[in-house]
Amino acid sequence: MTQRVELATVMDRLDIDDLITGYAVAVDDGDWDGYRALFAPDGRADYRAAGGVEGPAAEIAGWLAGTMRLFPVRQHLIVNRRLRFQDLGGYPGDRAELQADYLNPMLLRSGPTGTGAGTGTDAPGSGATAGPAAPDFVSGGRYVFTLVRTEEGWRLRGVVVREKWRRVPGARDGI
Template identity: 30%
Template sequence: MDVQRISDELEINALLNTYARAVDTKDWALYRSVFTDDAHIDYSSAGAMAGSRDEVAELLSRSFAAIPMTMHYITNIECEIDGDHAHVRAMFYNPMHLPGMSELSYCGGYYHHDLLRTPHGWRSRNLREENVWFINSPKAKASEGKTAP
């Protein structure tokens, strides 16, 4: 492994850490800085939104205002780097306290980032979340309270 590859992987790891900190601290300017101006972000596998960086950041800022706590852990980062482009697959684990829930909820899965090296460092041009599992989902709790007709 050469020095450039090591440097790229360290920078990409730092970018994913910044992403997690931005979401968990609800710092939407920092969140935007992780992405290119024309980025597309897709959280639809979790039943959430997909759209441009600014559309998603605005929706997150409104919806996360009601969420008291999230804590993203991003691990097992795999990078396929080709010059100034990279594809990254990373696992996530996210405990969170959702509104109206007495206990913590948890979800996990994969982040798939297409990255571009910019004059400001690596930035995500496309993020697709692949939500694999969810424990203590508000949707599951809501359906528990319903009775059959």
């Protein structure tokens, strides 16, 4: 591999890292237009292993928008990223797969509009004075992101969530 190809590969890694971070931020901030923009035109997401749905990214963004209203405070932590590029005879191609573990604490909305027993603020800047509470819902697992290089840069072709564990209100301590 030439020095130019090695530099391009480093730049691809940085671009993909930014894309995956953008995914977490879009979901956590409820930026559904931003979420859709992360995907290639044929991009899909599969949240079935976490109790969700599977389908085209635009449809999934709508489903997430409705579902995430129950969790006004959320924070995806995506770690232990393992990236593999398509191999074209020793040179990286225009496809890649990234597997990464996640930890996802979320606070259920409290009060008459929610279903949970959240005890802290309903949203950042809500004016409540109770202060932040422990999350009501925490899950962990692994994402599998399939990526493709497009004219606009790297985009998600697929997102698959493989939830490994979940802790909910009133559940016994432990995993």
